[in-house]
Amino acid sequence: MIPWQELGRARVPQGDLVLSRRGDEYAIRLRGAELMNSRAHQSEEQLAVLGCAGLRERSGVRVLIGGLGMGFTARAALDVLAADARIVIGELVPEVVAWNKGPLAALAGAPLDDPRVDVIVGDIAARIAEADGAYDAILLDVDNGPDAFTAPGNASLYGVPGLERARRALAPGGRLGVWSVEDDRAFTGRMRGVGFSVEQHRIAPHQGSGARHVVWIGTAPRRP
Numbered sequence: 001m002i003p004w005q006e007l008g009r010a011r012v013p014q015g016d017l018v019l020s021r022r023g024d025e026y027a028i029r030l031r032g033a034e035l036m037n038s039r040a041h042q043s044e045e046q047l048a049v050l051g052c053a054g055l056r057e058r059s060g061v062r063v064l065i066g067g068l069g070m071g072f073t074a075r076a077a078l079d080v081l082a083a084d085a086r087i088v089i090g091e092l093v094p095e096v097v098a099w100n101k102g103p104l105a106a107l108a109g110a111p112l113d114d115p116r117v118d119v120i121v122g123d124i125a126a127r128i129a130e131a132d133g134a135y136d137a138i139l140l141d142v143d144n145g146p147d148a149f150t151a152p153g154n155a156s157l158y159g160v161p162g163l164e165r166a167r168r169a170l171a172p173g174g175r176l177g178v179w180s181v182e183d184d185r186a187f188t189g190r191m192r193g194v195g196f197s198v199e200q201h202r203i204a205p206h207q208g209s210g211a212r213h214v215v216w217i218g219t220a221p222r223r224p
Ligand SMILES: C[S@@+](CC[C@H](N)C(=O)[O-])C[C@H]1O[C@@H](n2cnc3c(N)ncnc32)[C@H](O)[C@@H]1O
Pocket: 035, 036, 041, 044, 045, 066, 067, 068, 069, 070, 071, 072, 073, 074, 090, 091, 092, 093, 096, 122, 123, 124, 125, 141, 142, 143, 151, 153, 154
């Protein structure tokens, strides 16, 4: 068995975020618990594929993604969007951005090198709050889901006021995609409550494994 080798470490309020490698497998752990593994990214990609459905045919599309992680959602969005699309990625941890420009770059085909991408270090909540009808899709994968927080401030993204801010940040008919490690019926209700029409998808984390992760796609009303 190849041992894990530490490649990088970031101090975050909850502890140390550690990037490690074992052969061609990469993992990011917080206080020893695995947050991301390069072998499991199907649902992260589907977040983009489902969230950006129907956008390839449109010109001047704008998509907001939070956070960057290992870049799989960003890569999948780039692959389904047109050449004139713009993607803004909000990532809280500067070291994660640096890792994506360094040891992780090849994993998802270097999405940060694509001229359609702008990456902003900071809280995605701030990007959502300042946007007014600016985005055709917002793709949110910053945490384990609506009820499990690796960053304490993230709870506000999944509550009613946070969902209302996301709806306001979207253009009429825009799509909010939210990733979660598990189902959360109360969250589905909150999305509907603020005016989204909601589809829920269950997606295997990797090929051949049982369905587990959940992606919600909420479509904002066509008329605000
Ligand atoms: C599970 S990972 C995202 C995985 C990503 N979808 C992919 O395809 O690799 C979550 C990321 O969100 C970042 N993050 C957490 N809270 C955030 C916030 N409030 N704003 C922006 N980024 C945040 C974390 O640092 C981490 O990089």
